[in-house]
Amino acid sequence: MDIVIDSHTHTVASGHAYSTIIENALAAKHKQLKLLCTTDHAPQMPGAPHYWHFNNQRILPRFLHGVGILRGVEANTLNVQGEIDLPASTDQHLDWVIASFHEPVFKPATEADHTEALLNVIKSSRVDVLGHLGNPNYPFDIEKVLRCAKEFNVAIEVNNTSLTGKSRKGSDVRCSTIVEVGKAVGVYFTTGSDAHFCEEIARLDLAIDLLKQHGVDEEKVLTTSTSRFLNFLLLRGKQEIPEFETLYE
Known part of the structure; x- marks a missing residue:
C-alpha cells in the first residue's frame, strides 16, 4: 500500500511540537510524499495557536x-x-478539518455521551475526518458512529502514533476493531502520522500494517492517491484548488 499523503501533522505552533512547516515539508519531500496536511491544534488545546493562525493560512x-x-x-x-x-467563519480558509477528543478539552464521560458527541460532530458538516478514535478513554458505539460517518462522507483516521504504545495507550486493540467495522461498513480511511517532530512525518508503517491486516481495499484509503484524496474533498463540498489541477487526475 503506497501512501503519498500524511493527513495529520503538527508544527511548533501547536505548542508541544518541535518543527516548522518548512521543516515538515522538507521531510515530506525526502520521504516522497505528494501532499502534506498541516493540522495544528485548535485554540482550546492548551498552548495552541489562536484564531488568526488558522484564518491566515491562505498566505501559505x-x-x-x-x-x-x-x-x-x-x-x-x-x-x-x-x-x-473554531468559528464557522474559519471554515472557508481550511481544506481539511480533523475533529478529535482531547482530555484537557473534553473530559472523558460516558459511552453514550461520546457517541452523541461524535454523531453530532459528523452531522455538523464542518469536519472531514475523525481523529485517533482508538483512545480507550473515549469508548463509543463503533458501528453506530461509523455508519453515520459513511452516510455523511466523513473519513476515519488510522493514527500511527496511537498504535505505537507511546500515546493513548491501549488504542491498538480498539483501532483494530474500528478498522474491522469500518471495512464492513464501507467508510473512507485516512492515515496520519500525528507527527510532532519533522522526522515523524510519513511514519505510517503501523497504520498501513493494520489496514492490510484487515484487507481494506486501497480505494477506501484516501491517502494512497492525490486524486482520491482531493476528489474526496470535492465530495465534501470543498472548492477545487487550482494549483493542484494535475493532482486531481
Whole structure:
C-alpha cells in the first residue's frame, strides 16, 4: 500500500511540537510524499495557536519543497452537541478539518455521551475526518458512529502514533476493531502520522500494517492517491484548488 499523503501533522505552533512547516515539508519531500496536511491544534488545546493562525493560512504557498500543502486544523470536539473550537467563519480558509477528543478539552464521560458527541460532530458538516478514535478513554458505539460517518462522507483516521504504545495507550486493540467495522461498513480511511517532530512525518508503517491486516481495499484509503484524496474533498463540498489541477487526475 503506497501512501503519498500524511493527513495529520503538527508544527511548533501547536505548542508541544518541535518543527516548522518548512521543516515538515522538507521531510515530506525526502520521504516522497505528494501532499502534506498541516493540522495544528485548535485554540482550546492548551498552548495552541489562536484564531488568526488558522484564518491566515491562505498566505501559505500551495507548494513547499515541491510538496503540496493542505491547510488544516485538528479541532477539538467540545461537547455532546458536537461543537468544535473554531468559528464557522474559519471554515472557508481550511481544506481539511480533523475533529478529535482531547482530555484537557473534553473530559472523558460516558459511552453514550461520546457517541452523541461524535454523531453530532459528523452531522455538523464542518469536519472531514475523525481523529485517533482508538483512545480507550473515549469508548463509543463503533458501528453506530461509523455508519453515520459513511452516510455523511466523513473519513476515519488510522493514527500511527496511537498504535505505537507511546500515546493513548491501549488504542491498538480498539483501532483494530474500528478498522474491522469500518471495512464492513464501507467508510473512507485516512492515515496520519500525528507527527510532532519533522522526522515523524510519513511514519505510517503501523497504520498501513493494520489496514492490510484487515484487507481494506486501497480505494477506501484516501491517502494512497492525490486524486482520491482531493476528489474526496470535492465530495465534501470543498472548492477545487487550482494549483493542484494535475493532482486531481
